[in-house]
Amino acid sequence: MKNILSFPLNSLNILTLPSRIAKKIKYGRSLHKNHVVEDVFLVSYPKSGNTWLRFLIANAIKVHYNVEQDVNLFNILDIIPSIIGDGNLRPEGPFGRTDIPRIIKSHSAYNPYYYRVILLVRDPRDVMISYYYYLKDRKQIDDKLEISEFIRHTKYGINRWTEHTKSWYYNNYGGGGGQIIKIFRYEDFLKDTHLQLSSVMDCFGIKINEKLIDEAIALSSKEKMKDSEKKHLSTNIRNGKISFVRKGVASGGQELSDLDIEFIANSATDIARILGYDL
Numbered sequence: 249m250k251n252i253l254s255f256p257l258n259s260l261n262i263l264t265l266p267s268r269i270a271k272k273i274k275y276g277r278s279l280h281k282n283h284v285v286e287d288v289f290l291v292s293y294p295k296s297g298n299t300w301l302r303f304l305i306a307n308a309i310k311v312h313y314n315v316e317q318d319v320n321l322f323n324i325l326d327i328i329p330s331i332i333g334d335g336n337l338r339p340e341g342p343f344g345r346t347d348i349p350r351i352i353k354s355h356s357a358y359n360p361y362y363y364r365v366i367l368l369v370r371d372p373r374d375v376m377i378s379y380y381y382y383l384k385d386r387k388q389i390d391d392k393l394e395i396s397e398f399i400r401h402t403k404y405g406i407n408r409w410t411e412h413t414k415s416w417y418y419n420n421y422g423g424g425g426g427q428i429i430k431i432f433r434y435e436d437f438l439k440d441t442h443l444q445l446s447s448v449m450d451c452f453g454i455k456i457n458e459k460l461i462d463e464a465i466a467l468s469s470k471e472k473m474k475d476s477e478k479k480h481l482s483t484n485i486r487n488g489k490i491s492f493v494r495k496g497v498a499s500g501g502q503e504l505s506d507l508d509i510e511f512i513a514n515s516a517t518d519i520a521r522i523l524g525y526d527l
Contacts, residue, residue, distance in 0.1 A: 275359045282336040286349045288452065289362045290328070293412045294355050295378035296370040297434040302328045302353060303473060304437075304445050306342060307464040312456045315343050319467065320476040328353055348452065358415035363427050366451060367416050370434035371525050372409050372516045373501025373509060379404060396508050406515045414519050433524060435498045441465050 290305075292298040299321075306319045306327045319327060327342045331354040341348035354362070380398045383389045389398065399405050420429040430451055437444045442461055449456055456464075466472075501509055513520075513527040520527050 275361055278331060278354075278356050278359055279361055280332050280335060280337045280352075282339065283361065284350075285363045287362075288349050288351045288364045288366065289331070289354050289356075290351060290366050290368065291354050291356060291362065291416065292368040292370075293375060293409050295375055295382055296368050297437065298353055298355075298368055299324070300468065300470075300473070301366075301368055301432075301437070301448070302351075303468040304441070304464060305351060305448060307467040308445060308449055308456055308461065309342050309345075309348065309454070311460045311463045311467070312454060313343070313345065317343060320479070321473070322476075322479075325353075330354070331356065348454070351452075355412075357412045358419045360419075360427070364451075365416070365427060365429040366448060367420075367429055367431045368434060369413060369431060369523050371498060371500060372406060372413075372520055373504060373512055373527070374497075374499055375409055376406060376512065377499075377501065377503050395503070396505065399504075399508050399511060406512045410516045410519060413516075413523070417519060417522065431523070438498055 290298055290301060292301075302324055303319055306324060309315070310317065310319060317323070328351045329337055331352050337350060337352070338344075339350075340346055341350050349364070356362070376399050377395070380389075380395050383398075383404065384391060384393070389401075389404070393401075402408075416429065417431070420427070420431070430448075432444060432448065442458070442465065445461055445465065446456065449461075501512070504512075509527070517527050
């Protein structure tokens with residue numbers, strides 16, 4: 249398979265060569281070395297439901313192909329790995345199958361070399377709440393940091409969500425290089441998981457009957473994910489107070505103050521409304 253990052257020098261305008269090389273290096277850093285155009289990327293901003301989506305997809309594939317292996321928080325990264333920029337991923341798809349493309353999790357902002365993308369978005373108010381508790385649980389932010397400060401944080405806050413989401417949306421609908429980018433909303437999965445999972449599996453060219461879709465959904469329930477967390481996730485990096493698998497509800501940011509909601513709206517209203525969120 250040809251390396252997609254290569255390009256013939258004779259096809260480039262010499263005046264734009266430096267900027268093209270810089271972009272190649274920038275985007276190439278977030279790719280695994282054996283990247284191919286058939287790879288499918290599950291992209292989201294952190295805490296937008298990517299783990300649940302991976303469970304749903306993995307279990308749908310499991311029941312469709314009658315795979316005996318269980319899906320849990322210990323092996324999900326083996327079935328649907330996360331992106332790595334400095335190494336190779338195994339060449340097979342989920343469960344070692346060669347008839348399914350690799351499915352790869354990523355929190356990356358827009359990358360033109362992600363040719364097939366499933367973008368999962370979520371109400372930014374709920375993203376901020378979930379991300380806040382997640383990072384506190386992982387001790388990646390000061391335990392004394394208030395959620396109001398977190399929302400305004402330059403590295404994790406709402407401005408980063410807005411930049412991330414706009415990067416994918418406007419490149420998708422603004423002529424961004426012939427990619428296939430399918431956008432799904434987390435809230436729609438909550439309302440009709442069956443329909444949304446069927447639509448996602450269509451993106452892989454896999455038609456699953458309704459009974460098996462329901463079985464995959466049952467295997468991916470929040471209760472089963474919480475049980476898996478208790479059995480398989482290490483407590484070494486956690487403070488033990490907060491579960492990785494939280495409520496996963498669509499609250500519209502009920503936990504936030506009016507000032508925090510206003511701050512989020514000031515940053516994210518335009519792109520949020522386009523995606524169907526009325527801030």
